[in-house]
Amino acid sequence: MGYCLGYALIEGGDAAFSMDASAVTFGPGALAEVGAEATSLGLRRVALFTDARIGKLPPVDEARRSLERAGIDVVVYDEVHIEPTDRSFVEAARFAAEGRFDGYVSVGGGSVIDTCKAALLYATYPADFDAYVNRPIGEGREVPGPLPPHVACPTTTGTGAECTGIAVFDDTRRKAKTGIASRRLRPTRALVDPSATRTMPRSVVAASGFDVVSHALESYTARPFSTRPRASAANQRPMSQGANPWSDMGCKSALDLAGRYLLRAVADAEDEEALEAMAWAATLAGIAFGNAGVHLPHAMSYAVSGLCRSFTMPGYPEGEPLVPHGVSVVVNAPSVFRALAKTNPSRHLEAAAMLGAETRGAGPEDAGEVLATHLSGMMRAAGVPNGLAGVGYGEADVEALAAGTIVQARLVANAPCGVDEEGLRALFRGAFTYW
Incomplete structure (x- = not known):
């Protein structure tokens, strides 16, 4: 077994990763x-x-x-x-x-x-x-x-x-x-241009900010690129290639920024420092997940959004049911990370610490609970709905939600461990309420 920048290389797995990004100009x-x-x-x-x-x-x-x-x-x-x-x-x-x-x-x-x-x-x-x-x-x-x-x-x-x-x-x-x-x-x-974000309502700041957090958390905890079968040709390597050293850098910086500035930006839409920090975090997380890919919270969100019947979010257009994308993602996230942290406890604890959680004295067995509890606390402070129940779902919807998720093959396959429909049903049940 060899290593590539800290990632273990396994027989038949990919030994290289790709780095792609748009040309970015950032600043007021x-x-x-x-x-x-x-x-x-x-x-x-x-x-x-x-x-x-x-x-x-x-x-x-x-x-x-x-x-x-x-x-x-x-x-x-x-x-x-x-x-x-x-x-x-x-x-x-x-x-x-x-x-x-x-x-x-x-x-x-x-x-x-x-x-x-x-x-x-x-x-x-x-x-x-x-x-x-x-x-x-x-x-x-x-x-x-x-x-x-x-x-x-x-x-x-x-x-x-x-x-x-x-x-x-x-x-x-x-x-x-x-x-x-x-x-x-x-x-x-x-x-x-961070100055172009000053017109966002509080609920949009919250929804988009938790999308940043989820991008970074999912990319950082996705299956390692080295566990994916080696591509038959360089141009066949998937865009969602799994966690890798390039995406890790963006994830870490984005989580640190979100931990310090997300709730500030939600509390005060005129806080230019916080908005600029979150705009940079969004860009970093976008570059990261554009190369690593996200996994189950996003896969589950597609069903949450697609099956929405009556929920509407303050600050968003009225007249039709709508669960904003960032909300549809983050309502699943604490349940997923609580359950999957055992696949890589150190990464989940590191992610919790970067978001501002107290991790002193926490061991591998605590990783999922520490991250899930801190994330749900941020959600509550930002006025995000309390899990799936907060956006109108209940036990009667579990089957349809799981069925709508399992078909998101690109995202489900990027999870750090295999998940079937039974496992998805359990994750949805764990996401009903958090406080």
């Missing part, structure tokens, strides 16, 4: 550079993606003016769905195909950025919708070739979508959340 004022970035990419006609609410706020106007000053023809698409669906992806792709754009800019949260990814994919390589959707729900077809430039400009401090090749949506036909994943979908440039 970065959004004003979008015109220069588009010019450097040779763009002349650009689709500017946003949603109706964000479209009325200063960041979109600033981006549009920057592009126009650079002499670029700009057409705004502001019909992005708050939580994208297969239908909204198709509508966005139709707009992209008809517009004959040579590049794309997205200004908004993960829903906006993901919709832009899907739209430019289907406009460039038209296909039946299921063609590129993850298996086993879709065909999982590879993206045939290069995609047009995409400059992503996030306005939330959470999803990290500006650094990933993943586009997530609600499959309305199957009542499940799933996605499209390809390295080619990763935006060409990411302009992360």
